[in-house]
Amino acid sequence: MLESQMELRVENGRNAAIYKKLMPEVAEPYTALNQEVYKDGAVSGKHKRLMALVAALCSGCRACILFQCDQAIELGAELEEILEACAVAVALRGTMGMGETERVVAYLRERGLITD
Known part of the structure; x- marks a missing residue:
């Protein structure tokens, strides 16, 4: 059975929410920083999320890949x-970047944004 990217994205969100509840002293400044960084400025929030998607793909962070992809779509x-x-x-990143891109394609397929 293939791993569902949408289920993984939901589970990541649940786990992040639990962490934020348990560690508000870390979560609150982290959230404030992200709200500031990703707001529209000289570069739009959408383009910042696309830049973050590239960084996530290059680092291989599957939670970040799905989150940034979702945020860019939103x-x-x-x-x-x-x-x-x-x-x-x-x-x-060559082959490594392509391997992570396959996760994005799977996620976009699951969301119905890519049809075979």
């Missing part, structure tokens, strides 16, 4: 923008 990123961000990761 901010209006189109399929082509997400796939081009993946292409940057492939250019930077």
Whole structure:
């Protein structure tokens, strides 16, 4: 059975919420930092999320990959923008970037944004 990326994304969110509840002294400044960093500025929030997606793909953080992909979509990123961000990761990381890009493709398929 293949791993469901959507189920993994939901479970990651649950675990993050538990951690934030147990460690508010860490979670609150972390949340405030992220709210500041990802807001629209000279670079739009959507483009910042796409940049973060590339970083997540290059580092191989599966939770980050799914979260940043989801956030980019929520901010209006189109399929082509997400796939081009993946292409940057492939250019930077080669086979490793491609391997992580497969997770994004699976997630986009599960969300119905890519159809076979």
